[in-house]
Amino acid sequence: MADISVKESAPKWKFPFKIKIENRVDNPPKWLSPVLSLSAVVIALLIGALVIWIAGADPWAAYSHIAKYSLGSWGVISDTMVKAIPLMLVGLACSIAFRMKLWNIGAEGQFFLGAFGASMVVLLPVLPMEAPKWQFILVTAGFGMFFGALWGFIPGFLKARYNVNEIISTLMMNYIAIEWNNYFIYGVWSESGFQMSRMFQRNAWLPRLSDLAKSWPFFGGLTTHFGLVFAIVAAVILWWVLSKSRWGYEIKLIGDNPRAAEYAGISIKKNIVLVMIVSGALAGLAGASEITGVVHRLQGAISPGYGYTGIIIAWLAKLNPLAVILASILFGALILAGREVQPSGIPTLIQGLIMVFLIASDFFYRNQVRITRKVED
Amino acid sequence: MDIEKSTDELVVQMRSVTKRFPGVIANSEVDFDLRKGEVHALLGENGAGKSTLMNVLAGLYKAEAGSISVHGKPVNFGSPREAIEAGIGMVHQHFMLVPSQSVTENILLGLDEPRFIMRLPEYNQKVAEVAEQYGLHVDPDAKIWQLSVGEQQRVEILKMLYRGADVLIMDEPTAVLAPGEIDELFNTLRSMTDQGKSIVFISHKLHEVMEISDRVTVLQKGRITSSGLNTKDVSRADLARLMVGREVIFRVEKTEVQIGDVVLDVKDLEALNDKGIKSLNGVSLNVREGEIVGLAGVAGNGQNELAEALVGLREAIEGSIIVNNQDVTNKPVKLGIRHGISLIPADRAKVGTAPNLSVTDNVIMKNYDQKPIARGWQVNKKEAGIYATELKDNYDIIVPTIDTSVRLLSGGNLQKVILAREISSEPKFMVAVQPTRGLDVGAIEGVQKLLLSQRESGAAVLLISEELEELLSLSDRIYVIYEGEIMGEIDDGDIDKIGQMMTGTPLEQIGKEGVN
Numbered sequence: 082m083a084d085i086s087v088k089e090s091a092p093k094w095k096f097p098f099k100i101k102i103e104n105r106v107d108n109p110p111k112w113l114s115p116v117l118s119l120s121a122v123v124i125a126l127l128i129g130a131l132v133i134w135i136a137g138a139d140p141w142a143a144y145s146h147i148a149k150y151s152l153g154s155w156g157v158i159s160d161t162m163v164k165a166i167p168l169m170l171v172g173l174a175c176s177i178a179f180r181m182k183l184w185n186i187g188a189e190g191q192f193f194l195g196a197f198g199a200s201m202v203v204l205l206p207v208l209p210m211e212a213p214k215w216q217f218i219l220v221t222a223g224f225g226m227f228f229g230a231l232w233g234f235i236p237g238f239l240k241a242r243y244n245v246n247e248i249i250s251t252l253m254m255n256y257i258a259i260e261w262n263n264y265f266i267y268g269v270w271s272e273s274g275f276q277m278s279r280m281f282q283r284n285a286w287l288p289r290l291s292d293l294a295k296s297w298p299f300f301g302g303l304t305t306h307f308g309l310v311f312a313i314v315a316a317v318i319l320w321w322v323l324s325k326s327r328w329g330y331e332i333k334l335i336g337d338n339p340r341a342a343e344y345a346g347i348s349i350k351k352n353i354v355l356v357m358i359v360s361g362a363l364a365g366l367a368g369a370s371e372i373t374g375v376v377h378r379l380q381g382a383i384s385p386g387y388g389y390t391g392i393i394i395a396w397l398a399k400l401n402p403l404a405v406i407l408a409s410i411l412f413g414a415l416i417l418a419g420r421e422v423q424p425s426g427i428p429t430l431i432q433g434l435i436m437v438f439l440i441a442s443d444f445f446y447r448n449q450v451r452i453t454r455k456v457e458d
Numbered sequence: 459m460d461i462e463k464s465t466d467e468l469v470v471q472m473r474s475v476t477k478r479f480p481g482v483i484a485n486s487e488v489d490f491d492l493r494k495g496e497v498h499a500l501l502g503e504n505g506a507g508k509s510t511l512m513n514v515l516a517g518l519y520k521a522e523a524g525s526i527s528v529h530g531k532p533v534n535f536g537s538p539r540e541a542i543e544a545g546i547g548m549v550h551q552h553f554m555l556v557p558s559q560s561v562t563e564n565i566l567l568g569l570d571e572p573r574f575i576m577r578l579p580e581y582n583q584k585v586a587e588v589a590e591q592y593g594l595h596v597d598p599d600a601k602i603w604q605l606s607v608g609e610q611q612r613v614e615i616l617k618m619l620y621r622g623a624d625v626l627i628m629d630e631p632t633a634v635l636a637p638g639e640i641d642e643l644f645n646t647l648r649s650m651t652d653q654g655k656s657i658v659f660i661s662h663k664l665h666e667v668m669e670i671s672d673r674v675t676v677l678q679k680g681r682i683t684s685s686g687l688n689t690k691d692v693s694r695a696d697l698a699r700l701m702v703g704r705e706v707i708f709r710v711e712k713t714e715v716q717i718g719d720v721v722l723d724v725k726d727l728e729a730l731n732d733k734g735i736k737s738l739n740g741v742s743l744n745v746r747e748g749e750i751v752g753l754a755g756v757a758g759n760g761q762n763e764l765a766e767a768l769v770g771l772r773e774a775i776e777g778s779i780i781v782n783n784q785d786v787t788n789k790p791v792k793l794g795i796r797h798g799i800s801l802i803p804a805d806r807a808k809v810g811t812a813p814n815l816s817v818t819d820n821v822i823m824k825n826y827d828q829k830p831i832a833r834g835w836q837v838n839k840k841e842a843g844i845y846a847t848e849l850k851d852n853y854d855i856i857v858p859t860i861d862t863s864v865r866l867l868s869g870g871n872l873q874k875v876i877l878a879r880e881i882s883s884e885p886k887f888m889v890a891v892q893p894t895r896g897l898d899v900g901a902i903e904g905v906q907k908l909l910l911s912q913r914e915s916g917a918a919v920l921l922i923s924e925e926l927e928e929l930l931s932l933s934d935r936i937y938v939i940y941e942g943e944i945m946g947e948i949d950d951g952d953i954d955k956i957g958q959m960m961t962g963t964p965l966e967q968i969g970k971e972g973v974n
Contacts, residue, residue: 107858108862325837325839326835327826327835327836327837333819334815337812337814338812338813341808341809341810341823344809345823345824346794346795348790
């Protein structure tokens with residue numbers, strides 16, 4: 082390659098450093114990955130600040146408002162958690178699929194089907210009206226997971242059997258899921274013509290912290306619900322499966338080199354279907370817990386795009402289930418308090434920027450940038 | 459005989475062309491002449507430098523040294539487009555066609571005419587005329603995906619003719635064709651030379667070279683071993699010798715080993731390749747305990763398919779594979795692994811290892827679900843680490859830590875990872891495909907020693923290689939495969955016979971005259 086250097090006659094001053102980009106020849110240090118994730122968030126926030134400033138507002142005021150109204154008191158922390166719960170479960174759903182390089186973009190649809198499954202328990206009804214609360218918790222969660230899993234199984238099976246691209250099939254099935262729910266909202270379970278079902282009876286609701294207010298007044302008014310337990314238990318189990326279990330090893334091997342996995346005697350088709358089922362079940366659980374913990378009825382617009390935000394969260398957490406919890410809380414805060422700053426606009430912008438910088442940061446994971454002083458020659 | 463024709467009859471003249479790739483000399487001072495109206499075969503083993511030489515002529519590569527003249531005028535092509543303008547067109551082994559577009563659209567692609575509106579009917583007519591002229595039967599209106607491989611090849615030829623090529627380079631054109639299509643191709647080639655076109659025919663198949671070419675040039679390891687021989691003056695055996703060469707074979711220390719029972723018994727095995735063409739055509743062979751059996755053959759004659767079928771990675775459509783009296787035909791790969799079948803794959807990075815995973819994760823690939831590395835549903839990380847460290851020490855794998863990703867390892871070390879994993883499973887039968895390809899001398903010796911140690915410990919080894927030297931020095935017997943059939947079996951290391959079998963003469967016919 083020709084050297085595009087300044088001609089001899091040009092002024093003598095030269096940039097005193099040389100920037101060299103080369104492929105990494107050894108494993109990147111362990112701290113690099115979280116640092117890159119954090120940097121992506123910080124840069125996204127800085128650009129967000131710039132946009133706010135250009136728009137003529139005070140970015141500092143905006144951000145401190147977000148911080149205050151998402152993490153400033155127990156009340157709002159609890160509200161942030163409510164937003165974070167479905168994100169955690171959906172983020173986990175994406176993480177397991179992405180570990181195998183299976184691009185499940187259908188968490189949104191699986192979420193809707195999970196909501197449908199949980200509603201069915203109450204509205205069909207599967208359980209009698211006055212069944213005890215613990216039965217409702219288990220059965221609604223189970224139905225939610227089953228329907229979510231079904232919605233994951235279909236594209237998984239199509240991919241394994243007919244090599245149908247899962248990105249397209251999962252994405253398209255999101256629309257089917259939304260319309261499927263609409264059929265029941267507008268028709269079958271509509272409450273006297275309104276576009277929603279009847280309110281679930283109290284014993285079908287997931288317990289909330291405020292339910293404990295009688296014994297511990299401190300919890301009064303806190304809306305964080307039992308879904309948090311689902312999410313944390315799921316995260317810990319998934320972490321164990323992915324990092325300790327034989328199945329986790331198989332997923333890792335297939336994700337890195339499917340041909341090597343096949344050569345080692347691991348069935349790729351079987352694992353595609355299994356991973357899609359588990360991924361779907363997790364997203365379905367998110368839908369079920371949202372319906373029984375927050376909305377308490379089946380209606381439209383139950384998700385401000387949780388399924389898609391889950392994709393960003395999975396990447397931000399570098400597909401680590403425990404880190405998904407932290408990333409979800411961050412996004413929960415953004416969604417909750419961001420809406421106070423501006424209904425969409427900036428908060429969505431920041432989410433998008435985080436995703437872009439995360440993908441771009443991969444460059445630093447693969448390459449090494451060395452800055453050296455130029456030697457006069 | 460009119461060997462000395464005037465130079466204006468020479469369409470192409472290449473003089474002392476040298477082409478280097480990092481670490482290899484692909485062509486070293488090669489001379490090549492092409493006369494008007496001839497089919498000139500370029501013969502040589504895989505990696506001999508045939509395609510490289512022609513890629514230089516077609517403007518894809520630039521030679522480091524040497525000169526090329528076309529029709530007596532010196533040229534220096536910077537791109538295939540310039541070569542085409544000088545009348546030189548190449549039909550590659552892998553077609554470069556757009557499947558969803560029609561024949562005419564593909565032919566017009568990249569041309570200046572038509573400029574804006576496609577005017578397809580008019581150009582369909584033109585394409586049909588050119589096709590008619592050379593007897594290339596293809597419907598100009600058909601979409602590429604609807605065509606057979608043979609028809610697609612005709613489109614590629616047509617593309618070059620339409621651009622006015624009068625020199626046509628065919629890179630292994632018969633490799634993708636069925637026998638009937640080969641005859642048709644040969645007819646086309648003859649009708650083109652009758653009309654004054656000149657053809658370079660790259661091949662490693664002797665019988666085809668004998669049938670179609672007027673003259674033949676043989677390359678071996680980047681050098682010319684014979685230049686411009688008249689095909690009718692040479693015999694197949696001569697060509698085989700020129701192609702394979704005779705070299706001093708250094709013998710590896712081999713101890714006497716008691717040969718035991720048959721471990722691998724393959725009968726009438728048939729299998730398809732990835733394109734669905736039959737690439738194993740009734741292969742029968744056996745390997746016994748304490749034996750290394752070589753499988754010689756030019757690449758692409760079914761060796762990979764055989765290796766894959768033996769371990770269960772490829773479906774056998776006919777025949778049987780017996781290992782230690784167990785029928786493992788079309789059984790899951792895992793079952794084969796449990797029965798002590800092991801494979802050293804040809805592609806170390808794409809099949810043999812998972813590049814971004816650690817050395818540990820790579821060495822436990824086949825026993826992660828066995829005790830002691832498996833503990834219930836878990837992978838016992840501690841045991842895995844101990845196991846990996848043990849292999850790293852025993853096999854002298856040079857790597858900073860066992861947690862290093864294997865993509866950072868050198869070829870030799872990567873192969874050691876694979877060998878360590880495969881050998882430590884104590885296989886009863888091992889298939890090794892090109893185990894030393896691309897390694898340096900020291901690493902080659904190490905790999906060969908490991909294979910011999912397998913033989914001494916009583917395993918049955920099938921060694922698939924294109925390196926005759928290696929096969930001769932390691933193997934107790936050698937089978938030769940050609941177009942998915944076993945041509946014969948040799949146990950005295952007769953390199954002449956191997957050479958002839960590699961180019962398609964069955965053992966029983968060798969020595970009988972009139973084979974040509």
